Amino acid sequence: MAQPKRVIVAEKVFSWKKFFLQWEWFLVLVFILVNVMNMIISPYYLSSSGLLTATSSFLEKAFIALPMVFVLVIGEIDISVGSTVALSSVIMAVSYNKLGIPMGAAIIICLLVGTLCGFINGIILTKFTELFPMIVTLATMILYRGIAVMILEDQASKNFPSWFSNIFWGKIGSVPYMLLVFIVFAVIFGIVLHKTTFGRRLYAIGSNKTASKYAGIEVQKIRLIVYTLAGLFASVTAIFLTSRMGSTRPNIGEGYELEAISMVVLGGVSTAGGKGRFVGAVIAIFIIGFLRYGLGLINTPAPTMLIIIGALLIVAVMFPNLKLGNLFKRKTGTIE
Amino acid sequence: MDKIKSITKVLTKSREISLIFVLIILCAVIQLRNSQFLSLANINDLLVNAVIMSILAIGMMCVLLIGGIDISIGSTLALSGMICALVMRDNPQLPAIFSFMIAIGVGLICGLLNGLVIAKGGVIPIIATLGFMNIFRGATYLVANSQWVHKEQITPDFQNFTLNGLFGINNMIIVSVVCYVIFAFLLKFNRTGRKIYAVGSNPEAAEISGINIKTIKILVYSLMGALSGLAGALWVSKYASAQGDSGKGIEMDIIAACVIGGVSLSGGKGTVLGVVLGCLSLGILNNALPLINVSSFWQDAIKGVIIIIALILNVMTQRTLDRNNLKRREL
Numbered sequence: 001m002a003q004p005k006r007v008i009v010a011e012k013v014f015s016w017k018k019f020f021l022q023w024e025w026f027l028v029l030v031f032i033l034v035n036v037m038n039m040i041i042s043p044y045y046l047s048s049s050g051l052l053t054a055t056s057s058f059l060e061k062a063f064i065a066l067p068m069v070f071v072l073v074i075g076e077i078d079i080s081v082g083s084t085v086a087l088s089s090v091i092m093a094v095s096y097n098k099l100g101i102p103m104g105a106a107i108i109i110c111l112l113v114g115t116l117c118g119f120i121n122g123i124i125l126t127k128f129t130e131l132f133p134m135i136v137t138l139a140t141m142i143l144y145r146g147i148a149v150m151i152l153e154d155q156a157s158k159n160f161p162s163w164f165s166n167i168f169w170g171k172i173g174s175v176p177y178m179l180l181v182f183i184v185f186a187v188i189f190g191i192v193l194h195k196t197t198f199g200r201r202l203y204a205i206g207s208n209k210t211a212s213k214y215a216g217i218e219v220q221k222i223r224l225i226v227y228t229l230a231g232l233f234a235s236v237t238a239i240f241l242t243s244r245m246g247s248t249r250p251n252i253g254e255g256y257e258l259e260a261i262s263m264v265v266l267g268g269v270s271t272a273g274g275k276g277r278f279v280g281a282v283i284a285i286f287i288i289g290f291l292r293y294g295l296g297l298i299n300t301p302a303p304t305m306l307i308i309i310g311a312l313l314i315v316a317v318m319f320p321n322l323k324l325g326n327l328f329k330r331k332t333g334t335i336e
Numbered sequence: 337m338d339k340i341k342s343i344t345k346v347l348t349k350s351r352e353i354s355l356i357f358v359l360i361i362l363c364a365v366i367q368l369r370n371s372q373f374l375s376l377a378n379i380n381d382l383l384v385n386a387v388i389m390s391i392l393a394i395g396m397m398c399v400l401l402i403g404g405i406d407i408s409i410g411s412t413l414a415l416s417g418m419i420c421a422l423v424m425r426d427n428p429q430l431p432a433i434f435s436f437m438i439a440i441g442v443g444l445i446c447g448l449l450n451g452l453v454i455a456k457g458g459v460i461p462i463i464a465t466l467g468f469m470n471i472f473r474g475a476t477y478l479v480a481n482s483q484w485v486h487k488e489q490i491t492p493d494f495q496n497f498t499l500n501g502l503f504g505i506n507n508m509i510i511v512s513v514v515c516y517v518i519f520a521f522l523l524k525f526n527r528t529g530r531k532i533y534a535v536g537s538n539p540e541a542a543e544i545s546g547i548n549i550k551t552i553k554i555l556v557y558s559l560m561g562a563l564s565g566l567a568g569a570l571w572v573s574k575y576a577s578a579q580g581d582s583g584k585g586i587e588m589d590i591i592a593a594c595v596i597g598g599v600s601l602s603g604g605k606g607t608v609l610g611v612v613l614g615c616l617s618l619g620i621l622n623n624a625l626p627l628i629n630v631s632s633f634w635q636d637a638i639k640g641v642i643i644i645i646a647l648i649l650n651v652m653t654q655r656t657l658d659r660n661n662l663k664r665r666e667l
Contacts, residue, residue: 136647
């Protein structure tokens, strides 16, 4: 007996107009603008080495932004990641310098610490579902940095083996390792978010937690995984950052959480959850990074830079809400 | 048995009573370890240090009441303090009261901007205030040319404000108590105050019953800004200098104090008394740890643990309450 053919009633009609009026194209436009600006500022900018230097100037922060997309898609927020960077970096440094653990093992410890930090966030949030992510991660943000300060007090820890600095500075040809690692992870995260059931479930949870629960999605388990991922990637950032600076202090990574959130939100991922696409977030990472680099080239003072980044964030989020913003309506990722 | 039950009932019934209870135990323990703790001088110290925080916390409570959040207050505090100090530097003959009004005015404008972007622009509060946090902080450095305003450049009148007092009570404490009373009254008995609670508890219902949510939002963020301005002026007066990075990160402490004081982040829940007690507990913590020989490097970690414990206790008591309520209904 032949199965009756399924009839899809509401099929999405492809339209070029809709395709080009997506938020991501607006981001591409801004991205090109930023790059043109940089080219005008510096004649050396548009060489492969110039571009790669520009990329390495911000890319270590971008590792936090990857899982932050997941966190925001499920409609939550994690502001403890900056402190997780500090804690995992400090513990890595101390276990090498004071406890005499080999550096390779210390790096693994760093990753474990980050994972544990994220896991603790997740456990608290899933055991006590009444609590808000904002306030729990605020508490752990104070706690993790507090522990980092307890361990190192106001000291710095340095004297890493010479190969350790290669993690950040090392290159294959002229491409830094870090860029390759980032591309690999970005692709994996993008595929997971858009092409797997896990990703679809993230959107479902972000759109409606209760409905997802009744649809049989293990909401709490997925939340736990997402927060643990956020912690893990904070420690990846910690490794690159420590390798770059060659030393660590308890106050490193301060404000990284807010920068990562800015990047993701600019990329069109709504903080209300269930909306946004991965490509947007990746483009936004590069927009903010290149913008900072370009402003740095013309010696823009740090305060002005703060103002520009802040204004960019507000305008970008407000723009689609204004009436003229109908032009660039944000594409929702929930309906494919 | 019944008596014990009723006592625990009273204790868990209200957030404020249980907090007072915890504070008394805390004070007793600290007092046993160091007899200096409850001396008049130290209590005065403790209160003066907690005052700026509590003024900000009251504003933050209003913001949390409508279900919003404001993380730009540290920057607003710095900007308003800085502008008021700069004006004072250039016009030394200006009476202190004008300097205060300038600071409050600057804060009000900052808050108004926040409110407009959130209410009219439809930007989520944490993102909007995150943006303004950067903008105001940048503006603070810009207006001051990345320099400090020093003690000599600030008029003595203005500096003395936080040193002097009425009847032996420091002016700052008086100012803050006036703020508490005004806000407690507004939130309890004034129509606008009740609207704030209404918007926080159920925005849809509030809108249907004819409350203009946008106006309330703008009002609340402006109030928060004005209070940050006031706190900024007090900050400059107390530390006798204005710096670009003053008040950095204070917003997190303030939110923590509100949460310890029983304010809910989902909105609609919280009282002035609770918030004041929340600030007091953080103030006691900051003040007492050095007195009982705990390294100052441990402070943040301990603070973090205490906030987590407070949060979890909150949930636990709420769960028992709900369970008891259900039981009563079954009978």
